[in-house]
Amino acid sequence: MATNALARLPDRPAPIPLWKRIARHGWGYIFVSPWVLLYLVFGIYPLVLSFFLTFFNYSFVTPDERTFVGIGNWIRGLEDPLYWKAIYNIAINQSVFIILKNGLGLLIAALLFRIKYGGRIFRTIYFLPVITSTVVLMTIGDNLASPGGPIQKVLIDAHLLDGPLFWKADQTLPMIIIALINTWKWFGISMIILLAGMYSIDKRLYEVAAVDGANEWQMFWKITLPLLRPQLFFLLVVDIINGLQMFGEVFTIGFSVYGGVNNQALTPVLYLYAQAFDRSNVGYASTLGLMLAFLIAALTVFQFKFFPAEDE
Amino acid sequence: MKYLRSNWLFMIVAYTILIIGAFAVIYPFFFMVNNSLKTGREIMHSPTALPTEVSFKGYTGVFDELNVLLLLKNSMILAVSITLLNTVLSALAAYAFAKIPFPGRNQIFGFMLMTMMIPGVLFLIPTYVLIYRIGWVGHYQALIIPSAISVFNIFLIRQFMVGIPDELVEAARIDGAGEITIFLRIILPLARPALATVAILTFMGSWNDFFGPLLYLNRPDKWTLQLGLLQFRGTVPGENSEQIWALTTLITVPIVLIYFFIQEQFVKAFANVSLSK
Numbered sequence: 222m223a224t225n226a227l228a229r230l231p232d233r234p235a236p237i238p239l240w241k242r243i244a245r246h247g248w249g250y251i252f253v254s255p256w257v258l259l260y261l262v263f264g265i266y267p268l269v270l271s272f273f274l275t276f277f278n279y280s281f282v283t284p285d286e287r288t289f290v291g292i293g294n295w296i297r298g299l300e301d302p303l304y305w306k307a308i309y310n311i312a313i314n315q316s317v318f319i320i321l322k323n324g325l326g327l328l329i330a331a332l333l334f335r336i337k338y339g340g341r342i343f344r345t346i347y348f349l350p351v352i353t354s355t356v357v358l359m360t361i362g363d364n365l366a367s368p369g370g371p372i373q374k375v376l377i378d379a380h381l382l383d384g385p386l387f388w389k390a391d392q393t394l395p396m397i398i399i400a401l402i403n404t405w406k407w408f409g410i411s412m413i414i415l416l417a418g419m420y421s422i423d424k425r426l427y428e429v430a431a432v433d434g435a436n437e438w439q440m441f442w443k444i445t446l447p448l449l450r451p452q453l454f455f456l457l458v459v460d461i462i463n464g465l466q467m468f469g470e471v472f473t474i475g476f477s478v479y480g481g482v483n484n485q486a487l488t489p490v491l492y493l494y495a496q497a498f499d500r501s502n503v504g505y506a507s508t509l510g511l512m513l514a515f516l517i518a519a520l521t522v523f524q525f526k527f528f529p530a531e532d533e
Numbered sequence: 534m535k536y537l538r539s540n541w542l543f544m545i546v547a548y549t550i551l552i553i554g555a556f557a558v559i560y561p562f563f564f565m566v567n568n569s570l571k572t573g574r575e576i577m578h579s580p581t582a583l584p585t586e587v588s589f590k591g592y593t594g595v596f597d598e599l600n601v602l603l604l605l606k607n608s609m610i611l612a613v614s615i616t617l618l619n620t621v622l623s624a625l626a627a628y629a630f631a632k633i634p635f636p637g638r639n640q641i642f643g644f645m646l647m648t649m650m651i652p653g654v655l656f657l658i659p660t661y662v663l664i665y666r667i668g669w670v671g672h673y674q675a676l677i678i679p680s681a682i683s684v685f686n687i688f689l690i691r692q693f694m695v696g697i698p699d700e701l702v703e704a705a706r707i708d709g710a711g712e713i714t715i716f717l718r719i720i721l722p723l724a725r726p727a728l729a730t731v732a733i734l735t736f737m738g739s740w741n742d743f744f745g746p747l748l749y750l751n752r753p754d755k756w757t758l759q760l761g762l763l764q765f766r767g768t769v770p771g772e773n774s775e776q777i778w779a780l781t782t783l784i785t786v787p788i789v790l791i792y793f794f795i796q797e798q799f800v801k802a803f804a805n806v807s808l809s810k
Contacts, residue, residue, distance in 0.1 A: 239636055242634075242635070242636050243635065243636055246633050246634060246635035246636070247635070248629070248633055248635075248712040249629040249633035249634075249635030249638060250629075250635060252625045252626060252628055252629035252633065252712075252716075253625070253626045253629045253630070253641070255622055255625065255626075256622045256623070256625065256626040256681075256682060256687070257626075257641070259622070259678065259679075259681055259682045260682045260684075262663075263660065263663070263678065263679040263682055264648065264656075264682050264684075265648075266659075266663065267655075267656050267659035267660045267662075267663055268648075268651070268655065268656070268659070270659035270662060270663065271655050271656070271658060271659040274658065274659060274662070279662075281665065284666075328550070329551070329554060332547045332550060332551055333551070335543070335544075335547060336544065336547055336548065336551070339548075339551075343551050343554075343555055344800065345793075345796055346555045346558055346559060347554065347555070347558055348792075348796075348799070348800060349558060349559075349562065349789070349792070350558060350561075351803070352737060352741075352788055352789070352792050352799065353562075353741070353785055353788070353789075354740070354741035354743070354759055354784065354785070354788075355741065355743065356741075356743045356759045356762050356763050356784075357565075357762070357781045357784055357785055358561075360762070360766060360777065360781055361561045361562075361564060361565050361781065362561070364564070364580070365561060365564065369580075370580065371564070371580060371581045374581075405557075405558070405561075410803055413800055413803050413804050414803070414804060417804040437540075437543055462650075462652055465652075466652055466653060466654045469743065469744055473743065473763060489654075490654050490657070493654065493657070493658070494657075497657075497658050497661070498748075503658060503662065506658050507658045507659065510654045510655050510657060510658055511655065513652070513654055514651065514652045514654060514655045517652045518650075518652075521650070
């Protein structure tokens with residue numbers, strides 16, 4: 222009998238009608254409404270507009286003379302050598318940046334994790350560039366790396382460099398040097414995130430490994446690194462999404478909106494900016510933005526599929 | 534014994550790397566402050582040397598050439614209003630998403646999360662077209678209003694508020710507290726760490742932003758510190774380069790001071806961002 226009664230217990234309560242639930246939780250709508258309204262205007266509308274604009278030639282100068290061009294902007298984008306040059310540049314830049322930034326962040330985090338004293342001071346120092354503005358850091362970086370600047374002077378004195386190097390005019394160096402400056406700015410983020418990950422690892426794993434005679438090196442490769450996979454995955458996803466949109470650094474280190482005379486420092490977003498605000502090709506610029514967004518989405522999906530945060 | 538010895542060696546190597554790294558990170562800042570205290574000619578001839586005689590010509594020069602106090606005021610107006618509006622709107626929405634099961638909540642929240650993955654570049658051109666059409670170009674609201682809708686901030690605060698026990702909210706409701714009282718008296722005080730995270734990240738982002746002001750604030754009397762520096766840099770003749778270093782130092786000092794005062798929150802803010810994923 223008792224079991225019967227228990228079995229009947231979780232009877233579903235009668236469903237509350239929708240209007241009643243809406244009335245009861247009306248405050249919910251009031252709390253979200255300011256945000257939702259702004260979001261519709263400044264979030265959803267621009268998104269729709271960006272798709273709309275890709276089918277038109279549109280200029281800020283003559284906004285009323287909008288002409289329909291169909292997929293013309295898309296074909297133009299796919300055939301535009303400058304856009305592909307920009308994609309090539311950003312690919313080089315981000316490969317260097319992502320590897321160095323996360324590699325350095327991982328190294329520093331691993332060391333900070335193992336030391337007993339001074340961890341906080343080091344962490345504070347390493348994080349300083351993260352909170353400093355791009356304009357300031359690029360002003361400093363530009364002067365440090367310039368021909369006649371201190372870094373080149375040290376390299377020339379050490380005979381690693383034959384003479385002053387005018388790297389801004391070079392074909393590949395600007396992207397690499399900007400990646401180095403950005404590594405200096407951003408490795409602190411990787412350090413903090415990976416360090417937080419390391420502290421969340423069960424200490425007993427290390428104790429057991431130590432008893433079994435494992436050394437520091439083995440512990441790092443066999444325990445720490447595999448267990449940091451979620452953090453590394455997160456960093457990589459965010460780095461690719463943000464990194465492919467990099468352009469402010471190029472601009473603030475003193476290149477033109479076309480990335481220099483030979484477009485040696487042109488990046489996709491910089492090119493989009495030039496098309497929109499220098500040439501007033503708004504429809505075309507919008508298309509370039511969409512093309513980049515699709516590329517980013519494809520890379521992100523690829524990452525989720527082939528390098529997931531957790532093993533299946 | 535053997536274990537201990539290898540550990541000693543490891544510690545020496547570790548501290549050596551960490552100290553070299555710390556110097557490499559600090560040096561550029563030292564370079565900046567050091568040069569701000571020299572004359573332009575000295576910077577040109579010996580950029581790395583200490584000043585032979587400390588000069589404040591750069592700092593006084595900046596005040597003569599550029600209305601730094603106006604730039605500072607503009608930066609403050611923008612950063613404070615963006616931070617306030619953003620944090621308040623995000624907290625309100627986050628509370629509803631976390632604690633009020635209104636019909637449609639999950640659909641709206643799910644849609645929000647989807648749009649969070651959209652790269653920012655997509656919004657650049659159409660948002661400018663929109664702002665241009667409604668005539669906000671050249672006004673602060675062009676920067677303040679659109680930046681108030683960070684999906685990410687709502688997400689961050691909501692994740693935190695979900696952790697606040699439902700019993701607290703329910704008990705208050707039974708005691709007859711209204712939703713506004715619950716929000717102000719119970720939820721906000723408990724959600725302070727998340728609010729601090731959002732406020733810090735938003736303030737920093739706005740203070741350091743040069744691109745928004747570059748796009749929308751075309752009149753010099755509306756420029757911010759970052760935009761002022763960017764525009765100023767191109768116009769300063771070489772012999773006045775001390776002014777550039779004085780200005781970069783002046784821009785960096787406030788955010789670094791804030792950072793030193795609340796560095797734990799700063800660091801946690803960034804760690805929270807990753808943990809909430």
